[in-house]
Structure formats: C-alpha cells, structure tokens
Amino acid sequence: MDQQTLNFIFVGATFAIYIGIAFWARAGSTGEFYAAGRGVHPVTNGMATAADWMSAASFISMAGLIAFVGYDNSSFLMGWTGGYVLLAMLLAPYLRKFGKYTVPEFVGDRFYSTSARMVAVVCLIVASLTYVIGQMTGVGVTFARFLEVESDTGLYIGAIVVFFYAVLGGMKGITYTQVAQYVVLITAYTIPAIFISLELTGDFLPQMGLFGTHEASGTPLLARLDQVLAEIGFASYTGHHTNTLNMTLFTLSLMIGTAGLPHVIVRFFTVPKVADARWSAGWALVFIALLYTVAPAVGAMARLNIVDTIYPNGIQADTSLRYDEKPSWMTNWEVTGLLKFEDKNGDGMIQYYNDKNEAMAAAATERGWAGNELVTFNRDILVLANPEIANLPGWVIAIVAAGGLAAALSTAAGLLLAISSAISHDLIKGALNPSISEKGELLAARIAMAIAIGVATWLGLNPPGFAAQTVALAFGIAAASIFPVLMMGIFSTRINNSGAIAGMLSGLIFTVVYIFIYKGWFFIPDTNWLPDNADNWVFGISPLSIGSIGAGINFLVAYFVSRATADVPEEIRELVESIRIPRGAGEAVDH
Amino acid sequence: MNDKEAGLAYWRANINLVKISLVIWALCSFGFAILLRPMLSGIAVGGTDLGFWFAQQGSILVFLALIFIYAVRMNTLDRKFGVHED
Numbered sequence: 001m002d003q004q005t006l007n008f009i010f011v012g013a014t015f016a017i018y019i020g021i022a023f024w025a026r027a028g029s030t031g032e033f034y035a036a037g038r039g040v041h042p043v044t045n046g047m048a049t050a051a052d053w054m055s056a057a058s059f060i061s062m063a064g065l066i067a068f069v070g071y072d073n074s075s076f077l078m079g080w081t082g083g084y085v086l087l088a089m090l091l092a093p094y095l096r097k098f099g100k101y102t103v104p105e106f107v108g109d110r111f112y113s114t115s116a117r118m119v120a121v122v123c124l125i126v127a128s129l130t131y132v133i134g135q136m137t138g139v140g141v142t143f144a145r146f147l148e149v150e151s152d153t154g155l156y157i158g159a160i161v162v163f164f165y166a167v168l169g170g171m172k173g174i175t176y177t178q179v180a181q182y183v184v185l186i187t188a189y190t191i192p193a194i195f196i197s198l199e200l201t202g203d204f205l206p207q208m209g210l211f212g213t214h215e216a217s218g219t220p221l222l223a224r225l226d227q228v229l230a231e232i233g234f235a236s237y238t239g240h241h242t243n244t245l246n247m248t249l250f251t252l253s254l255m256i257g258t259a260g261l262p263h264v265i266v267r268f269f270t271v272p273k274v275a276d277a278r279w280s281a282g283w284a285l286v287f288i289a290l291l292y293t294v295a296p297a298v299g300a301m302a303r304l305n306i307v308d309t310i311y312p313n314g315i316q317a318d319t320s321l322r323y324d325e326k327p328s329w330m331t332n333w334e335v336t337g338l339l340k341f342e343d344k345n346g347d348g349m350i351q352y353y354n355d356k357n358e359a360m361a362a363a364a365t366e367r368g369w370a371g372n373e374l375v376t377f378n379r380d381i382l383v384l385a386n387p388e389i390a391n392l393p394g395w396v397i398a399i400v401a402a403g404g405l406a407a408a409l410s411t412a413a414g415l416l417l418a419i420s421s422a423i424s425h426d427l428i429k430g431a432l433n434p435s436i437s438e439k440g441e442l443l444a445a446r447i448a449m450a451i452a453i454g455v456a457t458w459l460g461l462n463p464p465g466f467a468a469q470t471v472a473l474a475f476g477i478a479a480a481s482i483f484p485v486l487m488m489g490i491f492s493t494r495i496n497n498s499g500a501i502a503g504m505l506s507g508l509i510f511t512v513v514y515i516f517i518y519k520g521w522f523f524i525p526d527t528n529w530l531p532d533n534a535d536n537w538v539f540g541i542s543p544l545s546i547g548s549i550g551a552g553i554n555f556l557v558a559y560f561v562s563r564a565t566a567d568v569p570e571e572i573r574e575l576v577e578s579i580r581i582p583r584g585a586g587e588a589v590d591h
Numbered sequence: 592m593n594d595k596e597a598g599l600a601y602w603r604a605n606i607n608l609v610k611i612s613l614v615i616w617a618l619c620s621f622g623f624a625i626l627l628r629p630m631l632s633g634i635a636v637g638g639t640d641l642g643f644w645f646a647q648q649g650s651i652l653v654f655l656a657l658i659f660i661y662a663v664r665m666n667t668l669d670r671k672f673g674v675h676e677d
Contacts, residue, residue, distance in 0.1 A: 066647075071643055071646060071647075074624060074643075074646035074647050077646070077647055077650075077651065078620045078624060078646065078650050078651070081650075081651045081654055082616065082620050082650065082654055084654065084658065085612070085613070085616050085654050085657055085658055088658045088661060088662070089609045089612060089613070089658075089661055090609070093665075207648060210637070210647070210648070211636060211637025211638065211639075211644065211648075212637060213638075219638070220637055220638025220639075221637075221638055222637065222638035222639045222643070223638035223639070224638070226639075238639040238640070238643045240628065244625060244626065247625055248621055248625050248626065251620060251621065251625070252621070255620075273676045273677075274676060275662070275665070275666055275669065275675075275676065278658070278661065278662040278665055279662050281658055281662075282655065282658040282659045282662055285651075285654060285655050285658060286655060289651050289652075289655060292651055293648055293651055293652075296647040296648070577598060580598070580601075580602050580605075581598050581601065581602075581674045582669050582674055582675060582676050583673075583674045583675060583676055584676070585676050
C-alpha cells in the first residue's frame with residue numbers, strides 16, 4: 001500500500017471517529033452547549049484541556065523552535081506549562097464555583113457593569129479570532145503536505161468536520177472529540193521520539209535520552225551537541241545568548257497569557273465540583289507535560305542528527321554527505337520547498353555551517369567551502385519528518401499526519417466555542433435580548449458557532465499577511481487584560497467597576513500599542529515606527545514579552561482608580577466571599 | 592466558629608498555601624532556570640548544568656508536583672473548615 005493511501009485511511013478513520021462522537025454527544029440544552037452539562041470527569045477534562053491547549057504550533061513548531069535556538073527558547077516550555085499553576089491556584093476553582101458559562105459573564109457580574117462585560121467580550125473575540133487563524137492555516141498546510149490535496153480543499157474538509165461536532169454538540173461534542181484528538185496527537189508525537197531516542201542514546205524515554213549519553217561518541221548528548229555546533233560555527237545549544245530581562249518577561253507573559261486565554265478557562269466550567277477543577281488543572285498539565293518534556297528531546301536529537309547526517313565521517317573529514325546520496329527523507333522534503341540545498345562550491349557535497357560567523361567563514365574558505373549549502377531548513381519539518389528520519393514504517397507517518405490535524409482542529413474548536421458563546425450568551429442574552437428563551441439561546445449559540453466557523457474558514461483561506469505575528473497579540477491581550485481582571489475579581493473586594501474597566505483598557509491599549517510600534521499599526525506592513533529588533537526595544541523588551549508589563553499596568557491602574565471612586569456594593573462583597581468557598585457549587589449547576 | 596469566621600479562616604489558610612506554592616513556582620522557573628542559573632553552573636546534570644535541566648524539564652515537573660500537592664492540601668482544608676462540597 002502506498003503512503004498516500006495509508007495517510008488517507010488514517011486521517012479518514014480519525015475524522016469518522018470525530019463525526020461519530022458528534023452524533024453521540026449532541027447538546028440538548030444551553031448548559032450542555034456551553035459547559036457540557038458540568039458532568040465531565042476531571043481526568044477526561046484534563047485530557048480535553050491538553051488537546052484544547054496544544055495547538056498546531058505546539059505540535060508542529062515547538063520542537064523546531066527549541067532545536068534551532070536551544071536554551072534561550074526554554075521560555076516556551078516553562079511559559080506554556082507554568083500558566084497551569086496559576087490556573088489551578090488563582091482562577092479555575094473560583095470561576096467554577098461562580099458557576100456561569102463565560103469569562104465575560106464573570107467580569108460583568110463581579111464588576112456589576114455591562115460595559116466591563118463588553119470590554120471583556122471584545123478582548124475575548126480579538127484574542128480568540130487571531131489565534132484561530134493559525135489553526136485553520138495549519139489544517140490546510142497539513143492536508144497539502146500529507147494528502148496532496150489543495151490546501152484550500154483541506155481547509156474546507158476540516159471546517160466541515162468541526163462544523164459537525166461543534167454545532168451539534170457544542171462544548172459536549174467538543175470535549176469528547178478533544179479526548180480522541182489528544183490520544184491521536186500524543187501517539188503521533190511520542191512513537192517517533194522514542195525510536196530516535198533509542199537510536200541516539202539507547203534510552204527508551206526521550207526525557208532520559210536528552211540528559212543521557214550519545215552512544216556513537218560516548219559523551220553526553222548535550223555536551224556532544226554543543227561541541228559539534230561549535231565546530232561548525234554556531235552558538236552553543238545550552239548557553240544563554242539573549243537578554244536575560246527579556247527572557248524572564250517573555251516566560252512570565254506566556255504564563256499569565258496561558259492562564260488568561262478564555263478557551264482554556266471555560267474548560268474548567270465543565271467539571272462537577274470545585275475540587276474537580278483543581279484536580280483537572282493537574283491532570284491537564286500531566287497530559288501536556290507528556291508532549292512538552294518530549295519536545296526538547298526531539299529538538300536536541302534532531303539537531304544533532306542533522307549535523308551527523310551531513311558529516312558522516314566527522315566535521316574535520318575531507319568529505320561530507322554527497323548530494324546524490326542523501327537520505328530519502330531529505331529528497332521528499334526538498335520537493336515541498338521547506339528544505340533547500342545549493343551546491344555553492346560545486347563539489348557535489350553538502351556543507352552545513354554558520355557562514356555568518358566570521359572566524360568560521362574564514363576557516364571554511366580555506367577548506368574550499370563557499371557558504372552554507374543547507375540554505376533552507378523550515379523548523380516545522382523536524383516533527384513532520386521525524387518518522388522518516390527514524391526509518392519508521394508508513395503507518396507512523398500516517399498517524400503523524402492525523403496527529404497534526406488533531407492538534408489544529410481541537411484547538412480551533414475550543415476557540416470557536418469561546419467566540420460563539422461570547423456572542424450568544426454575553427452579547428445577545430446579556431445585552432441585546434435578555435428575555436430570550438432557553439431554546440432561542442441554544443439556536444442563537446448554534447448559529448453563532450456556524451458563523452464563527454465561516455469567518456475562521458474565510459480567514460484561513462485569506463490569511464492576513466500578519467498571521468504569524470498574531471500569536472503575540474493573542475497572548476498579549478490575554479495577559480494584559482483578561483488575566484489581571486479575573487484575578488482581581490477573585491482576590492480583592494476593593495476593585496470596583498470603574499477600576500476594572502480602566503485597568504483592562506489601560507493594560508490592553510499599552511500592550512497593543514507597544515506591539516504595533518514594532519510590528520506595524522494593525523500589522524499593516526511598513527507602518528511600524530521603529531524597526532523590530534533588540535537595539536530598538538525599550539530595555540531590550542521585545543513586543544512578544546510586553547504582556548506582563550501590560551498586566552502590571554492593569555493592576556496598578558485598577559487599584560488607584562478603585563481607591564479614588566465609590567466602594568464596592570455589599571452584595572458584590574458577598575458574591576466574592578461566596579466564590580472563595582467551594583460549598584454550594586453543585587447548586588450552581590442548573591442556574 | 593460560625594460559618595463566616597470559618598470562611599475567613601479557610602481563605603487565609605488558602606492564601607498562605609498559594610503564596611508558598613508561587614514562591615516555589617517562581618524560584619524554579621525564573622530563579623533556577625534563568626536568573627540564578629550562573630550560580631548553579633557548577634552542578635553538572637547530564638552533559639550540562641542544573642539551570643538548563645530546570646529550564647527544559649525540571650520546572651515542568653515541579654509545576655506538576657505543585658498543582659497536585661495544592662489539590663490534596665486544599666481538599667484537607669475544605670474539610671477542616673467545613674466548606675467542602677456535598
């Protein structure tokens with residue numbers, strides 16, 4: 001059976017499962033549509049949260065992000081996991097006790113203000129919509145690479161599948177599909193990693209292999225990697241080469257951004273009890289850590305593997321890998337354009353080194369090298385080509401294709417639910433038509449979901465030029481506006497309506513303006529005021545790291561504005577006191 | 592102790608636990624993995640130093656332990672102060 005057919009069988013089978021779940025888990029009420037009837041077991045919810053959270057970027061790109069930078073990109077690992085500690089201790093249990101359906105609803109009730117609720121709705125929609133673009137393009141790209149269909153066609157197929165389970169089942173359908181998607185994506189990620197770890201280090205667990213011994217050289221893997229990278233002129237893998245303040249703030253921004261992303265928070269509304277919300281955050285992190293502790297191992301091993309493949313006799317030997325004898329995975333990926341070679345000195349062999357490093361370039365010239373000949377190596381290849389690099393059978397490649405799609409679709413569905421419930425529950429029920437019936441609201445939620453899928457598909461087909469930049473925006477908004485307002489709403493009884501609105505707006509505006517100054521106003525190319533590089537950043541803080549400063553501004557402004565304005569009413573104090581205590585969460589199930 | 596006092600005492604105990612947990616959270620990630628890494632560079636771990644291990648693996652394991660310990664401790668506090676569900 002050829003690879004193409006295998007890929008179709010695996011992807012087709014997983015899609016059939018998702019659609020089957022859609023019919024089994026139809027939502028009959030708004031409670032089921034928004035919060036899966038609050039009957040999800042904490043372990044199940046943990047697994048669904050892991051799939052909800054781990055996007056196309058986590059699955060496809062993260063190992064590559066670490067492989068080509070090393071230690072300095074550890075921020076992604078710590079930032080995207082550390083946020084769960086904040087969720088478990090600062091947000092999830094209390095918001096579950098509050099017992100409503102959306103994040104803006106909490107903001108509106110706690111700060112007794114429809115305006116505050118609407119500011120939260122806008123933040124939620126902008127953050128979620130920018131995030132969903134990347135997922136939709138991820139679906140198209142995965143289809144194009146593995147199934148050789150047009151990426152537009154792939155996008156339509158993905159959208160139709162999401163339409164089935166998200167419109168029919170709402171949160172209930174999404175929850176159980178996410179569980180299935182998690183199983184697919186973690187299997188796809190782990191199998192090739194185990195084989196590569198066995199081959200390079202003899203350790204079954206990639207987590208052990210990363211800190212284990214490189215069998216071919218007998219030295220520790222990371223020491224070996226630092227050594228070969230030095231020999232070809234690259235910065236060391238384990239060393240720290242960037243601004244320390246920026247690395248710290250970037251990690252913090254990712255942490256509080258993670259905790260503030262509405263599509264992750266609402267997952268904790270689906271468990272029966274407050275205690276379950278705490279457990280569930282732990283289980284979510286267990287399932288996330290299964291991928292996040294493998295990713296750095298995949299990154300380091302793949303980087304070493306590339307160097308060893310190109311220099312089979314060692315870097316100092318006279319010969320390197322001959323272009324016409326290169327392994328088949330390189331040929332396969334060369335076709336896609338994501339991997340490119342250029343025989344600059346015409347010797348029929350490939351030389352890979354850092355020609356930007358002057359000392360290295362001079363030494364290379366003496367050896368008759370004319371520049372780095374591995375001219376393009378897209379970081380996304382690492383994970384996608386892993387099974388081929390490890391010479392694994394065709395079904396493993398097929399499951400990686402299904403895994404990439406599972407990662408993108410599960411995150412897209414979670415985001416779309418956050419958007420559609422903000423529209424039907426906060427905008428329509430909360431402001432425009434409060435007297436809408438339960439049936440009417442459920443219909444509105446389904447229509448909002450269908451429209452959101454349509455908009456997301458359109459954005460995926462016509463991605464704005466700034467698609468790659470938008471993650472900074474989503475995390476910046478979540479960190480600077482949503483996380484602080486939720487935390488103050490729970491931990492302070494003094495922050496009032498004016499304080500919350502002023503805080504959210506100042507955090508939001510500060511963060512967005514800082515991003516726009518370097519990335520261009522509304523991401524329109526060439527409208528940036530300052531070049532986007534470390535020399536121009538204030539104190540070396542990159543636009544990606546600014547969310548944590550925005551959060552600080554939000555806290556300060558909210559505190560001082562609240563002090564200067566009227567006290568919080570007595571009934572709101574009582575509300576805050578009640579959400580701090582688990583007892584009574586069951587009664588909130590059917591409010 | 593009436594319900595209101597129990598609620599307040601429960602909240603104080605919770606805040607204490609959260610504070611301790613977040614100090615450890617910050618120490619392992621921002622501390623050992625980034626800011627204090629140079630001080631730990633003498634401690635070798637698998638071909639590199641302890642700071643690198645915390646940055647790429649250790650801090651995630653500490654986060655996991657923190658959440659589960661918090662969940663267990665909070666279940667005890669819920670019962671001790673009589674604010675548990677069902």
